[in-house]
Amino acid sequence: MKRYAFLLALPLLVGLTACHARRTAQKPDPLRNAYGTEVDWNNSDHLIPLDYEQSQGKRLFYIYCVWCHADSTPAGPSNRYNLTPTPHLMNDGAVLNSMSDQYLDNIITLGGSAMGKSAMMPPYGNTLTQAEIRHIIAYTRAIAEPPYHKPNRPLPQYKAR
Amino acid sequence: MPAEQMGQVPKRLRVIYAVSTVIFVAVLAISPIRDHFAVWKRYQKRYVEFVGTRANSRALKADFQGGINQIWLPKLNVTDRCTTCHLGISEASLLDGSVPQPFRAHPPIPHHIEAWGCVVCHRGQGLATTVREAHETTLAWEKPLLPIRYIQASCGGCHQNSLQQTPRLDRGRELLVKYNCEGCHRIPGIVRPAMLGPDLSNIGAEVSRAWIYKWLKEGRTVLDSSGDVVVDGYEMHPRMPRFRFKKGEVRDLSAFLSSLNSPLAESSKIDPAVVAAWPNRAALLSYGQLRFRQMFCTDCHALAVVRLGQTELIGGDMGPELTKVGSKVNPDWLVSWLRNPQAYLPHALMPRYNWSDKDLYAVTQYMLNTFTDPKLLGDVPKLGPTTASEVKQGRKLFVAKGCRSCHVMQGIPPQKDFGPDLSKEGAKTVSELFFANAKIPHTLTAYLRAKITNPLSVDPKGRMPQYHFGSADLNAITTALLSLTGTPTNPGFALLTVPARRAKFDPAGEFGRIYHRFKCFDCHRIDGYGGTLAPDLSFEGSRAQRAWLVSFLHNPQTLRPTLTVRMPQFNFTDQQANAIANYVDMVLQNPSINRAAVNPESFAPEMASFGKELYFVKYECQSCHTIGAKGGYVGPSLTNVGNWMNAAWIEAWLKDPQALIPGTIEPHRDFTQPQIQALTAYLLTLKQKSSGGVAPLPGDAK
Incomplete structure (x- = not known):
């Protein structure tokens, strides 16, 4: 009988060591499998992991949007304070989180005046592809502060709120 | 043997037979049992359960196909079974980040998954059907x-x-070029330029032995209190890496380099009348500062400034930073250099300006007297007179350390392939790598990172010098190295390679001489060749009016x-400006624009x-x-667009x-x-009234 007990104990031991190994395995670094990263605009020590689409959006943002939708630009002072009404910061979650993806898509594609907003926001529908506009929206959602959560019910397409 | 016992098997044999049958059946059963409990079957079961919770579960279930799924591309020699577990890979509705892996859809990329498979870009083992074998390094599969x-290495x-x-x-590719990796390594896709580091054949005429000693010991002339310099938020290090010199080696090398001192090719004499014309020193230096700023030297050269207690470099990095140049260079050399940089370094990027003696004297005096630091060479020990044995030893070191790989030196032949060939570095398998005692995961990516961060960690006797890269640059340079996978062995891939387009814009004639003398290509791009600091001029003749061009060249705003x-x-000169304007006006045209077709005279005031x-x-x-x-x-x-652009x-x-x-x-x-x-x-x-600073020139009256 003792012999059988030993045989039974063996797989248990093996199983225990396996569990142990798994428990001591390191917690995965969230940036390890990130396609790209962006520095949190409000906290330069914090890096936000970006997936493929968000990284493409980041690239496009720094080409087309940064001039008016950020406080500092690669070329120096921002154009934001030259404009009335002042454009929203791209990470302003308090405002942008309540706008639906479709609404943002519309305002980028058709421009501000088509959506009853300032004509200072030009239409980019001929300049950017549909996919590129979607990428920019994905990037906006990734850097939003407060963070963006996908709403349970769809938000309106043609109104800001 | 009695007859009745014939055909009867002894009992012992029966037992052996029975036991071996059981063992045989058990051994045979291992494979089907393992197959029955295969990991991919669990994933497929979980997928079906997960799909049931989705809004479009019927469509997703209709797409689901059980069993081993594979993408087979015979032309690329690809057989990928990844889709056995990654079941939602091409389901657009599963793109959401909340979908658990391995079921999430692939983000839309320019390549279609069915046409390319997975391992072409992601590497790993496409044929494997267990998690570990497919993803990680195993004994049988080293990639x-x-x-x-x-x-992104796979794109490259x-x-x-x-x-x-x-x-x-x-x-990453930019960094490989910027840090002159092709000096020692063979890297496909990088054409070795005429000059990597400066030609040191006459370095003794430019700087003193003490300065060379200082530079070799600590290659940074600008430091803040914490010992760092920050540019755009990143720690700055000089382009030249740090070498591990033993005691006395710096002394020998500095002796050898400073002994290279022959007369300068370009005169360093300033007309004594120009020097005597200045009433006082303050007026001279303030005029020099004005001209230094008007010439926009900081487009290419950086200067250190202290902002909020942190030292930052402001300006370009095409040329060396100038913060302490007054304590570095020999005053005669500076005059000679500014007059004709190419007389000292034939391949220098610095333009040869049309200096007047007055400007040249004032600017050099301003630089030599303002950009100084009396303490710069304070920590250099007394080096004493240069001895012949030091020079001999220094020359040996120059060869042994591989300095000739980047720096031209007359009398020492170029060292070809001083470092290993990197043309297949990104395709190396783990068994081809040497890890020494480094405590890092045995993978190619970990090896490359360790080698770049600290070359000695994986190769204690290596000759590679020490570089300093931030984490973003380290990722970039590793990516670029991983993209070097060599010539594809599969002809299917060889056909897919998209070569880099390289066409040098090299005009001839009078414009060509001006183009090379003033190094227009440092900043401007024409027909895809040249820098990106300034506007692309490929179609400048279609855009700008000729008269505006001439006035801009005289007084750039x-x-x-x-x-x-x-x-x-x-x-x-007027002649040079007109030659440039003629060429631009005649040649740099966009074929789709006909300047004569739009007549500005025809526009009515109401318009x-x-x-x-x-x-x-x-x-x-x-x-x-x-x-x-x-x-x-x-x-x-x-x-001023009415004067600037063509209608x-x-x-x-x-x-x-x-x-x-x-x-x-x-x-x-x-x-x-x-x-x-x-x-x-x-x-x-919209026309700005002429400021009157530049008189209209003959030949551009219209």
Whole structure:
């Protein structure tokens, strides 16, 4: 009988060591499998992991949007304070989180005046592809502060709120 | 044997037979049992359960196919069974980040998954059907999955040209060039330029032995209290890496280098009348400062400033930083250098300016007296007179350390392939790598990172010097190295390689001489060749009016309100300015623009006033462009656009800006033809009165 007990104990031991190994395995670094990263605009020590689409959006943002939708630009002072009404910061979650993806898509594609907003926001529908506009929206959602959560019910397409 | 016992098997044999049968059946059963409990079956069961919770579960279930799934591409020799577990990979509705892996859809990329498979980009073992064998390094398979942060390396395997979607790969390739990796390593796709580091054949005429000693010991002349210099938020290190010198070696090398001191090819004499003409020193230095600023030396050279207690470098990095140049160079050398840089370094990027003796004297005096630090060489020990044995030893060291790989030295032949060939570095298997005692995971990516961060960690006897890269640059350079997978062995892939386009724009004639003398290509790009600091001039003749070009060349004004760099004043002669304008006007034309087709005279005054309304009210162009002092900072100033641009260019630009300059950020709008004409008519009325600084030149009266 003792012999059988030993045989039974063996797989248990093996199983225990396996569990142990798994428990001591390191917690995965969230940036390890990130396609790209962006520095949190409000906290330069914090890096936000970006997936493929968000990284493409980041690239496009720094080409087309940064001039008016950020406080500092690669070329120096921002154009934001030259404009009335002042454009929203791209990470302003308090405002942008309540706008639906479709609404943002519309305002980028058709421009501000088509959506009853300032004509200072030009239409980019001929300049950017549909996919590129979607990428920019994905990037906006990734850097939003407060963070963006996908709403349970769809938000309106043609109104800001 | 008795007859009745014949055919009977002894009992012992029966037992052996029974036991061996059981063992045999058990052994045979192992494989089907393992197959029954295969991991992929569990994933498929979980997928079906998960799909049931989705809104479009019926469509997803209809797409589901049980069993081993595979993508087979015989031409690429690809058999990928990844889709056995990654079941939702091409289901657009499973793209959401909340979908658990391995069921999430692949983000839409320019390549279709069915046509390319998975391992072509992600590496790993496509045939495997267990998690570990497919993704990780195993004894049988040495190419693990490429971590996502380096995935752009796979784009670079085929696309040797630059792609806008792969900024990390592009940055890595830039770094390989910037840090002169091709000095020692063979790297395909990088053409070795005529000069990597400066030619040191006459270095003793430029700097003192003490300065060389200081530079070799600690290659940074600018430091703040924490011992760092920050540029754009990143720690700055000089382009030359740090070498591990033993005691006395720096002394020998500095002796050898400073012994290379022959007379300068270009005169360093300043007319004594010019020197005597200055009433006092203060006036001389303040004029020198004015000219230094007007010449916009900081477009290419950096200067250190202290901001909020942190030392920062402001300015370009095309040339060396100048913060302490007054304590570095020999005053005679500086005069000779500025007069004709190519007489000292034949391949220098520095333009040869048209200096007057007055300007040259004032600017060199300003630099030598202002950009100084008396303590710079304070920590250099007394070196004493140079001895012949030191020089001999230094020369040996120069060869042994591989200095000749980057620096030209007369009398020492070039060292070819001083470091290993990197043309297949990204395709190396783990067994080809040597890890020494480094405590790092045994993978290619970990090896490359360790080698770049600290070469000695994986190769204690290596000759590679020490570089300093931040974590973003380390990722970029690793990505670029991983993209070097060598010539594809599979002919299917060889056909797919997209080569980099390299065509040198090299004009001849009078313009060609000016182009090379003033190094226009340092900053301007023409037909895809040249720098990106300044506007692309490929179609400048279609855009700019000739008279404007000539006046701009004489007195360059910034066209963009926020730009801190500006074209230097080259002091062009009238003949030079006209030669440039002639060439631009004649050759640098866009074939789709016919300047004669749009006649500005035909615009009625009502059109201009309609255009003004469109500009300010309907389209609010002032949000990006300034006219006078008012407007936005995004586009160029339009204050003088009526004198600057051709009517045909403005019309074509308003129709489709990206057709003229691909990638320009000016949005392409749906203007109607009358709107385009009205806006053009209005813009042509915007003319700044001549400042009177430059007299009109003969030949550009129209």
